[in-house]
Amino acid sequence: MKINVWSYKEEYKILKKKILHEVDKVFSSGQLILGKNVESLEFNFSKYLNLKYGIGVNSGTDAIQIALMSAKIGKGDEVITTPNTAVPTVSAIVSCGAKPVFVDINEDDYLIDVNKIVKSITRKTKAIIPVNLYGQCADYDKILKIAKKYKLIIIEDCAQSTGSFYKEKPSGSLGHLSAFSFYPTKNLGAYGDGGFIGTSIKKFAYRAKELRKYGMRKSYYSIEHGINSRLDEVQAAIINIKLKKLKNWIIKRREIANTYNKLLQDTSLILPKENKNNFHSYYAYVVRHKKRNHIINMLKKNNIYCNISYPFPIHLMQGYSYLNYKKNDFPIAEKSSKQIFSLPMYPQLKKKEILKVVKVLKEIGI
Ligand SMILES: Cc1ncc(COP(=O)(O)O)c(C=O)c1O
Secondary structure, three states: OOEOOOOOHHHHHHHHHHHHHHHHHHHHHOOOEOOHHHHHHHHHHHHHOOOOEEEEEOOHHHHHHHHHHHOOOOOOOEEEEOOOOOHHHHHHHHHOOOEEEEOOEOOOOOOEOHHHOHHHOOOOEEEEOOEOHHHOOOOHHHHHHHHHHHOOEEEEEOOOOOOOEEOOEEOOOOOOEEEEEOOOOOOOOOOOOOEEEEEOOHHHHHHHHHHOEOOEEEOOEEOOOOOEOOOEHHHHHHHHHHHOOHHHHHHHHHHHHHHHHHHHOOOOOEOOOOOOOEEOOOOOEEEEOOOHHHHHHHHHHOOEOOEOOOOOOHHHOHHHHHHOOOOOOOHHHHHHHOOEEEEOOOOOOOHHHHHHHHHHHHHHOO
């Protein structure tokens, strides 16, 4: 029995008929990109998020970049985020011309340490991108207070938090703009690339819509520099199908997390924590242990595959060395990058598979 950290194949078995039907309708329709499926997704998903506007784009990375551009953030500006995130959070900041500024994370939830944000704010700071990592929102009460005081734009990186809530508000509705990824592994994953920008601020929404299409308001005429980041109809049609399943699939993820929590509590693994005010969607079930590499190897020997999100903090990557950060600048992020790993987690994971993961972990003797 091979147990993957993630798989879409079981889901596809359930949805195959519906998906192929919708894909055929798209292929027969004569409209492959930015058509009525994208429009209905923009309507449905922004409604789900309790937002006025939604813009379908080509990826989560583009969603962040366009969100920044729509708020006129670019050259000479600084954007605060954390070094414990997916590279695209940072690459999107760089792509719009701004400079990423890192703030360390909390030891217990791996999210931005809000108490360290203020001392990183300069006259150039224009925005904060809190990353709602692993399925849990950052501390928005404090973040929004800081944003108000320093007049900063908040762009939520929701790539990993679709279906999460903070104080009963959907993740994605907490800041000024939000960026989602429909990358296949995500809570709401497409069968290819896709992304989404959410906002209730009209000027940002209208600009984002133009920016995803070369900055064009009318055809063949750019009113400003934009990019090509169109969402295609096939992906939008599939997401529309899957959006209806999202609520149940998050419940499944939470049940799996609860089972792991119960069965692993007597081990020396540090288990994930659901913060007060949060409804965790468990995009990833992230645990921590000093013997991480040994544990992962032992699991692998038993045909169980884990993931590490992320093994390298971004401030120490060669690609971002020009930012001049050094070792020990963000000790919590650096320490956790050596210890964290994610156990198999997706809604169709079977009970016997969860039990096998637990059994092997216990046999390792941790
Ligand atoms: C936290 C985070 N931000 C941004 C992204 C970028 O999304 P995409 O891969 O759709 O460009 C991802 C996904 O990889 C992510 O996990």
